[in-house]
Amino acid sequence: MSDQEILLTIKGLRIEGRADEEWLEIVKGVDLTLHKGEVLGLIGESGAGKSTIGLAAMGFARDGCRISGGEILFDGINLRTSSEAERRALRGKRIAYVAQSAAASFNPAHKLIDQYCEGPVEHGVMGRSEAERDATELYAKMQLPEPETIGFRYPHQVSGGQLQRAMTAMAMACRPDLIIFDEPTTALDVTTQIEVLSAIRDIVEQFNTAAIYITHDLAVVAQMADKIKVLLRGEEVEEADTRTMLANPSKDYTKSLWAVRSYARAEQPPVDSDVTPVVSVRGVTAGYGTVDVLKNINFDIHAKRTVAVVGESGSGKSTAARVITGLLPPHTGEILFNGTALPPDYRKRSREQLRQAQMIYQSADTALNPKLRLRELIGRPAQMYLGLNGKALETRTKDLLSLIELEPDDYIDRLPSELSGGQKQRIGIARALAAEPQFIICDEVTSALDQLVAEGILKLLDKLQSEFNLAYMFITHDLATVKAIADEVVVMKEGIVVEQGPKAQMFQPPHDPYTELLLSSVAEMDPDWLTNLLEERAGLTAS
Amino acid sequence: MGFIIGLVWFVVVIAIAMAAGLLFRFLMVQICPKGIAKEMRTAPMTASFGMLMILIYIIVAVFAPLIAPFSETEIVGREYDAWNNVNLLGTDNLGRDMLSRLIYAARNTVGIAFIITALAFFLGSILGLLAAIVGGWVDQALSRTVDVLMAIPSLIFAMLLLTIFGTSVVSMIIVIALIDSTRVFRLARSVAMNIVVMDYVEAAKLRGEGLWRLITREILPNAMAPLVAEFGLRFCFVFLMISALSFLGLGMQPPTADWGSMVKDNATLITFGDITPLLPAGAIALLTVSVNFVVDWQLHRASGLKEQ
Numbered sequence: 001m002s003d004q005e006i007l008l009t010i011k012g013l014r015i016e017g018r019a020d021e022e023w024l025e026i027v028k029g030v031d032l033t034l035h036k037g038e039v040l041g042l043i044g045e046s047g048a049g050k051s052t053i054g055l056a057a058m059g060f061a062r063d064g065c066r067i068s069g070g071e072i073l074f075d076g077i078n079l080r081t082s083s084e085a086e087r088r089a090l091r092g093k094r095i096a097y098v099a100q101s102a103a104a105s106f107n108p109a110h111k112l113i114d115q116y117c118e119g120p121v122e123h124g125v126m127g128r129s130e131a132e133r134d135a136t137e138l139y140a141k142m143q144l145p146e147p148e149t150i151g152f153r154y155p156h157q158v159s160g161g162q163l164q165r166a167m168t169a170m171a172m173a174c175r176p177d178l179i180i181f182d183e184p185t186t187a188l189d190v191t192t193q194i195e196v197l198s199a200i201r202d203i204v205e206q207f208n209t210a211a212i213y214i215t216h217d218l219a220v221v222a223q224m225a226d227k228i229k230v231l232l233r234g235e236e237v238e239e240a241d242t243r244t245m246l247a248n249p250s251k252d253y254t255k256s257l258w259a260v261r262s263y264a265r266a267e268q269p270p271v272d273s274d275v276t277p278v279v280s281v282r283g284v285t286a287g288y289g290t291v292d293v294l295k296n297i298n299f300d301i302h303a304k305r306t307v308a309v310v311g312e313s314g315s316g317k318s319t320a321a322r323v324i325t326g327l328l329p330p331h332t333g334e335i336l337f338n339g340t341a342l343p344p345d346y347r348k349r350s351r352e353q354l355r356q357a358q359m360i361y362q363s364a365d366t367a368l369n370p371k372l373r374l375r376e377l378i379g380r381p382a383q384m385y386l387g388l389n390g391k392a393l394e395t396r397t398k399d400l401l402s403l404i405e406l407e408p409d410d411y412i413d414r415l416p417s418e419l420s421g422g423q424k425q426r427i428g429i430a431r432a433l434a435a436e437p438q439f440i441i442c443d444e445v446t447s448a449l450d451q452l453v454a455e456g457i458l459k460l461l462d463k464l465q466s467e468f469n470l471a472y473m474f475i476t477h478d479l480a481t482v483k484a485i486a487d488e489v490v491v492m493k494e495g496i497v498v499e500q501g502p503k504a505q506m507f508q509p510p511h512d513p514y515t516e517l518l519l520s521s522v523a524e525m526d527p528d529w530l531t532n533l534l535e536e537r538a539g540l541t542a543s
Numbered sequence: 544m545g546f547i548i549g550l551v552w553f554v555v556v557i558a559i560a561m562a563a564g565l566l567f568r569f570l571m572v573q574i575c576p577k578g579i580a581k582e583m584r585t586a587p588m589t590a591s592f593g594m595l596m597i598l599i600y601i602i603v604a605v606f607a608p609l610i611a612p613f614s615e616t617e618i619v620g621r622e623y624d625a626w627n628n629v630n631l632l633g634t635d636n637l638g639r640d641m642l643s644r645l646i647y648a649a650r651n652t653v654g655i656a657f658i659i660t661a662l663a664f665f666l667g668s669i670l671g672l673l674a675a676i677v678g679g680w681v682d683q684a685l686s687r688t689v690d691v692l693m694a695i696p697s698l699i700f701a702m703l704l705l706t707i708f709g710t711s712v713v714s715m716i717i718v719i720a721l722i723d724s725t726r727v728f729r730l731a732r733s734v735a736m737n738i739v740v741m742d743y744v745e746a747a748k749l750r751g752e753g754l755w756r757l758i759t760r761e762i763l764p765n766a767m768a769p770l771v772a773e774f775g776l777r778f779c780f781v782f783l784m785i786s787a788l789s790f791l792g793l794g795m796q797p798p799t800a801d802w803g804s805m806v807k808d809n810a811t812l813i814t815f816g817d818i819t820p821l822l823p824a825g826a827i828a829l830l831t832v833s834v835n836f837v838v839d840w841q842l843h844r845a846s847g848l849k850e851q
Contacts, residue, residue, distance in 0.1 A: 325749055326749075327745070327749070346748070346749055349751075351751050354749065354750065354751045359746065359749065361742045361746070363742065366741050366742040366743065367742040367743055367746060368743055369743040369747075369760075369761055369764070369765070370765065371764035371765055371767075372760070372764070376760075380750070381750060384750060384751070384752075431746075435750075
């Protein structure tokens with residue numbers, strides 16, 4: 001690739017962000033060179049400055065941020081000294097941006113094709129009718145269904161994966177020299193992710209477009225990038241071409257990133273068949289209004305065991321959790337707790353029944369009341385259920401904080417906003433533990449976290465399970481998490497359990513076709529994985 | 544020429560107001576304990592000035608009998624006396640001291656406006672939060688009732704009710720509080736609607752928390768910012784409403800002093816080029832502006848926190 005001419009050079013880039021009347025440096029002197037047609041993967045944890053650097057490549061800084069030093073040269077134009085008008089002429093036309101959440105980035109009031117045509121028409125690249133013809137062509141290239149008519153739909157009328165592809169097509173509209181992809185597949189299911197990845201890769205190759213691909217998922221970047229740059233707290237850790245980087249990373253931090261995926265908990269002995277399960281879901285059919293989201297679901301969860309419920313979004317896994325907690329009374333079927341049936345509505349359950357089943361939420365940001373201090377957040381369940389007060393309550397709260405590996409005296413009077421993402425999730429765990437339950441539902445608890453942090457949370461949950469004989473129901477769409485923590489797996493699709501059984505059995509053929517599709521869609525660290533997989537699937541459909 | 548002199552005066556007044564605001568802020572930073580001092584330091588000049596003025600109004604209202612040279616109702620001279628050494632701001636249509644009545648009116652008008660606003664907020668926010676949490680028919684019943692009440696223009700509705708129930712201070716407080724609580728209800732309900740769907744409220748419900756705890760600990764603290772801002776604005780509206788009603792003769796009854804009726808009683812003086820009737824009007828305007836300065840600052844801070 002390096003035989004092509006240089007497109008983008010960033011030298012000693014420094015970006016500051018404003019916090020409490022002070023400017024703090026968030027990007028500390030990063031260098032970057034990108035040739036035409038080259039794809040650079042930027043990886044790192046959240047807060048590493050990936051997105052900020054991505055935006056800076058367009059000469060843009062977010063509100064409350066400023067570019068304080070360094071040079072950004074795009075095809076000979078210095079983006080730091082050029083005027084706003086000059087930069088605006090470049091954006092959309094020669095540099096395009098694909099945001100993480102296409103659903104939030106499209107204007108819901110306009111049709112897709114209107115938003116597509118805006119860029120090329122505005123920049124004078126082509127006329128309206130020409131742009132529309134071009135859109136159809138690109139939609140077809142992105143393998144969107146019905147490319148002739150899909151543009152005339154509104155954003156809410158197409159699925160998330162299709163929207164993400166429509167957005168990539170939109171970014172390609174002016175045939176830019178550089179596209180910045182900011183986590184374009186993070187919000188998608190594994191099966192959808194593959195479609196988007198392959199579409200992006202094809203189109204980038206076809207038009208010889210350079211790209212900066214920002215992600216925290218190593219396996220994804222391995223498929224997409226020619227070279228990878230690892231970032232940590234605004235500084236470069238190392239940069240190398242993809243194969244070298246994957247085969248032998250030189251820095252310890254990179255190695256630790258690579259090692260995360262190897263965590264797996266010890267194999268548990270099988271449960272005796274005569275032991276009563278803690279939670280037993282019997283023939284549950286439930287839904288909203290007359291539509292059944294769950295159809296005749298059955299599974300058991302035993303003490304000291306983790307049952308992972310896997311499926312794409314819309315498969316009904318979160319609905320199952322709502323039925324168990326009593327937020328959504330089922331149409332038919334029942335929930336048994338230690339052999340006795342629970343009232344279907346949580347308002348009719350006794351305080352003791354409520355105490356026994358606790359829940360940890362996906363997003364700790366919305367699950368913790370931002371105005372309460374940790375003392376009250378964690379202490380409240382203990383006060384309510386166990387009747388602790390005063391000194392005893394304080395001791396208990398501090399014990400809980402030590403359990404989740406946070407320094408009690410340092411943290412007890414903090415607000416949630418004074419914690420990091422991983423720490424917030426730990427508070428969610430502590431709140432669930434404070435009730436001393438037998439059963440905890442973990443709803444996608446690690447999906448919003450970076451891999452290193454997520455691993456810490458999984459290890460903590462594992463430790464707590466053996467300490468307190470807990471039963472877990474682990475809802476996730478990430479099969480790597482399932483491999484790490486599950487004893488038994490329940491695979492769901494469109495409200496039906498397609499397959500269930502012990503983990504070892506699940507990860508070995510023969511599979512149900514849907515399980516097979518899910519399993520094969522999990523990205524692997526091998527840079528040839530996507531190419532091989534697509535060839536394999538093409539071969540299957542051809543024969 | 545007159546225009547230029549006016550302009551100079553305007554600039555001088557603004558400069559003095561700003562200097563007073565700055566001085567006040569400096570003093571507050573020195574006096575207050577650390578936490579409040581830190582917040583005070585972020586106050587812009589307008590907000591400092593607003594706080595200073597509100598403080599002065601409060602002092603005047605609380606210590607009215609000590610500050611005022613004459614009593615509220617005593618007749619001390621001829622009608623419509625000009626400004627002189629004894630009656631610093633002259634006398635009113637019955638020969639009562641204008642300055643004393645201005646001072647006492649601060650007590651009546653501001654005090655009653657505060658009571659009304661507090662009552663309206665208590666009623667409106669509790670019912671609004673309740674409607675948002677419970678939903679269903681409770682929400683429907685409350686919201687539709689409020690819709691009906693809001694459909695009637697507030698001043699006309701207040702006049703109607705006061706004519707029916709008689710014009711006493713108590714009935715005025717209840718009537719205006721009731722009318723204003725409908726606006727607070729709408730705001731509290733819509734703010735709470737966004738909070739009720741948060742996971743932490745769901746978690747609290749699943750924990751088995753009661754309604755009172757849900758309202759006071761989980762929802763109200765998170766709805767505080769918009770409600771506080773609304774409190775300031777609503778206070779001004781109530782204030783103007785009392786003055787308007789008093790001006791129309793339906794508010795505070797003579798001989799109690801209040802700014803609205805003072806404007807009405809002395810309005811004839813304006814024809815003679817005397818600015819005395821504008822003084823109570825000015826007192827209303829200054830307090831309204833001051834409260835809004837402080838509210839703007841609080842709003843800005845609340846929205847600034849959201850950005851983080």
